[in-house]
Amino acid sequence: xxxxxxxxxxxxxxxxxxxxxxxxxxxxxxxxxxxxxxxxxxxxxxxxxxxxxxxxxxxxxxxxxxxxxxxxxxxxxxxxxxxxxxxxxxxxxxxxxxxxxxxxxxxxxxxxxxxxxxxxxxxxxxxxxxxxxxxxxxxxxxxxxxxxxxxxxxxxxxxxxxxxxxxxxxxxxxxxxxxxxxxxxxxxxxxxxxxxxxxxxxxxxxxxxxxxxxxxxxxxxxxxxxxxxxxxxxxxxxxxxxxxxxxxxxxxxxxxxxxxxxxxxxxxxxxxxxxxxx
Amino acid sequence: xxxxxxxxxxxxxxxxxxxxxxxxxxxxxxxxxxxxxxxxxxxxxxxxxxxxxxxxxxxxxxxxxxxxxxxxxxxxxxxxxxxxxxxxxxxxxxxxxxxxxxxxxxxxxxxxxxxxxxxxxxxxxxxxxxxxxxxxxxxxxxxxxxxxxxxxxxxxxxxxxxxxxxxxxxxxxxxxxxxxxxxxxxxxxxxxxxxxxxxxxxxxxxxxxxxxxxxxxxxxxxxxxxxxxxxxxxxxxxxxxxxxxxxxxxxxxxxxxxxxxxxxxxxxxxxxxxxxxxxxxxxxxx
Numbered sequence: 001x002x003x004x005x006x007x008x009x010x011x012x013x014x015x016x017x018x019x020x021x022x023x024x025x026x027x028x029x030x031x032x033x034x035x036x037x038x039x040x041x042x043x044x045x046x047x048x049x050x051x052x053x054x055x056x057x058x059x060x061x062x063x064x065x066x067x068x069x070x071x072x073x074x075x076x077x078x079x080x081x082x083x084x085x086x087x088x089x090x091x092x093x094x095x096x097x098x099x100x101x102x103x104x105x106x107x108x109x110x111x112x113x114x115x116x117x118x119x120x121x122x123x124x125x126x127x128x129x130x131x132x133x134x135x136x137x138x139x140x141x142x143x144x145x146x147x148x149x150x151x152x153x154x155x156x157x158x159x160x161x162x163x164x165x166x167x168x169x170x171x172x173x174x175x176x177x178x179x180x181x182x183x184x185x186x187x188x189x190x191x192x193x194x195x196x197x198x199x200x201x202x203x204x205x206x207x208x209x210x211x212x213x214x215x216x217x218x219x220x221x222x223x224x225x226x227x228x229x230x231x232x233x234x235x236x237x238x239x240x241x242x243x244x245x246x247x248x249x250x251x252x253x254x255x256x257x258x259x260x261x262x263x264x265x266x267x268x269x270x271x272x273x274x275x276x277x278x
Numbered sequence: 279x280x281x282x283x284x285x286x287x288x289x290x291x292x293x294x295x296x297x298x299x300x301x302x303x304x305x306x307x308x309x310x311x312x313x314x315x316x317x318x319x320x321x322x323x324x325x326x327x328x329x330x331x332x333x334x335x336x337x338x339x340x341x342x343x344x345x346x347x348x349x350x351x352x353x354x355x356x357x358x359x360x361x362x363x364x365x366x367x368x369x370x371x372x373x374x375x376x377x378x379x380x381x382x383x384x385x386x387x388x389x390x391x392x393x394x395x396x397x398x399x400x401x402x403x404x405x406x407x408x409x410x411x412x413x414x415x416x417x418x419x420x421x422x423x424x425x426x427x428x429x430x431x432x433x434x435x436x437x438x439x440x441x442x443x444x445x446x447x448x449x450x451x452x453x454x455x456x457x458x459x460x461x462x463x464x465x466x467x468x469x470x471x472x473x474x475x476x477x478x479x480x481x482x483x484x485x486x487x488x489x490x491x492x493x494x495x496x497x498x499x500x501x502x503x504x505x506x507x508x509x510x511x512x513x514x515x516x517x518x519x520x521x522x523x524x525x526x527x528x529x530x531x532x533x534x535x536x537x538x539x540x541x542x543x544x545x546x547x548x549x550x551x552x553x554x555x556x557x558x559x560x561x562x563x564x
Contacts, residue, residue: 042425171482198455238456246528246531249550249554253554253555264530268534268538272535276535276557
């Protein structure tokens with residue numbers, strides 16, 4: 001499959017600083033794949049996003065977006081392929097109504113009026129916010145705001161969506177809304193998704209997880225493979241899904257389990273057969 | 279010092295065409311030395327309520343008693359400084375409020391505003407910086423050269439340096455990584471336990487409410503709909519879901535175990551340790 005995002009041997013320091021926030025990092029994201037990048041604060045994961053849309057350029061290494069090598073001349077071409085949704089929903093609104101807001105990006109790209117109207121409607125329908133066309137964005141819930149932000153991005157028809165901590169300011173219900181939307185977009189539109197996150201529920205839904213630690217790629221694999229690292233992830237400042245955490249606590253209390261459960265159901269069954277029914 | 283809310287109502291843009299009632303008929307007590315959690319869906323009125331706790335907002339009707347002072351509608355309040363000195367609020371994303379050239383100056387700003395001498399303020403800055411788990415050598419650095427998590431700690435040190443009796447925390451761990459979240463909450467809880475600081479925790483995390491709170495106040499559509507100790511509150515998942523709220527994962531898991539075995543545990547466990555302990559002792563299941 002084609003690589004939509006490819007970073008090769010990237011080393012990067014922020015201008016005027018001495019610390020290498022990324023050290024020889026190589027990662028790639030395939031077409032139609034949902035990849036999650038997880039890592040502690042300061043692990044370099046957000047810097048990766050900034051390099052992918054050309055806010056910064058690496059000192060060493062290459063960034064390739066949809067087969068275009070990213071540099072100062074191609075930055076606008078590559079940005080056409082990428083839509084980004086950021087952490088704070090309130091910082092992403094310019095329009096006075098939901099539909100104006102979605103139209104803003106299209107206007108900037110010089111899209112003709114009639115096409116624009118159609119695209120705004122379609123995009124808002126995709127995120128199930130088409131009942132809110134004339135609402136003021138500031139009166140929406142956090143989850144609704146992030147869905148409108150996604151619509152603004154979708155209206156530009158990118159091939160790749162990058163979510164940079166896009167759910168971290170939302171309440172649990174808002175978080176679930178956004179994750180469900182990403183799932184649908186992937187399934188129905190075959191979007192390439194890259195989510196940069198602390199949230200395990202979000203990462204667990206991805207096809208592949210990349211773990212960053214202190215500016216380096218620590219491990220890469222399916223959610224099952226990554227979560228099987230267990231306490232190693234905790235040592236990196238990350239968390240584990242509930243069943244694994246619970247199993248660990250049970251072990252420490254002297255209730256040993258034979259297998260490492262990845263779901264609540266597995267853990268219930270395991271506890272039942274090896275302990276409770278005896 | 280207790281804080282007592284009585285029939286608090288707040289209307290934004292009162293008596294204008296844009297008037298909007300954010301909070302109504304809210305009464306509850308925040309007892310001294312306890313940890314009170316306030317939970318509720320986005321838009322439930324939590325944040326508006328929080329602004330009443332140190333008189334940043336005055337109720338449009340009803341009253342808020344903060345220690346020996348009463349803040350009431352329709353009355354001009356003079357000298358609110360003593361209230362704000364006693365009740366410190368850590369807002370969401372407090373790092374966005376840092377502004378001074380150095381960490382030292384930023385932490386000293388609050389206490390000096392309340393009349394603490396420069397010498398004393400500097401002493402406090404060094405002390406509280408250490409308490410929030412930061413190395414002393416950042417004191418002379420610009421807060422803007424720090425990482426996001428470190429900036430948050432500095433901002434919190436700035437509130438703590440005012441040495442408030444009541445500490446109000448609005449989603450203090452939002453945006454931090456899991457370790458940062460745990461360390462931050464443990465720090466607040468330690469301060470609460472060791473120094474008797476009264477904590478008010480506004481949170482989306484049912485886990486935190488279960489683990490740390492003595493009492494949980496539930497807000498829904500601008501009203502207080504429930505008030506109970508966490509063990510009681512989280513035993514009724516159905517009611518919580520009516521307010522758009524969930525239960526901690528450990529409680530969900532306990533319910534699954536109960537469904538499998540067809541028996542009920544004697545109590546709802548609020549932490550994984552509690553549940554493991556109960557299972558170990560037979561859990562009343564056999």
